[in-house]
Amino acid sequence: MESSVADLHFSFAVGLGVFPTLLVFLFVKGEPAWSIKSLASGCLLVLIATYFLAIMTDLESLMPWFANNGHVTTDEASAAASEIKVWTLIFPAIVGAIGANYITSWLQSSKPKADR
DSSP states (O other): OTHHHHTHHHHHHIIIIIHHHHHHHHHHTTOOTTSHHHHHHHHHHHHHHHHHHHHHHHHHHHHHHHHHTTSSOHHHHHHHHHHHHHHHHHHHHHHHHHHHHHHHHHHHOOOOOOOO
């Protein structure tokens, strides 16, 4: 079970990044661009991207510590660190861009007026 420490980054990525993002997508699905849910979802997505970037950066810096203390081998630590870099670069960029898109859509739209 020593390699479970090397797989810790995947648990963090799914639990703290993918799962909350999917919940936000389910929350905003089908909402018009002018609704407050759209704005809240955009802000939440930007926040998820920001804290995910911070957590994964900190986790990447912990991998040499795990290797030095014998929790994982040096090869496992370097492999985990390189996989963490991929998660750290790509996931926050995609989620943050989608969040910014929701915010921009909310800012550019207006609530339709009822025809009478």
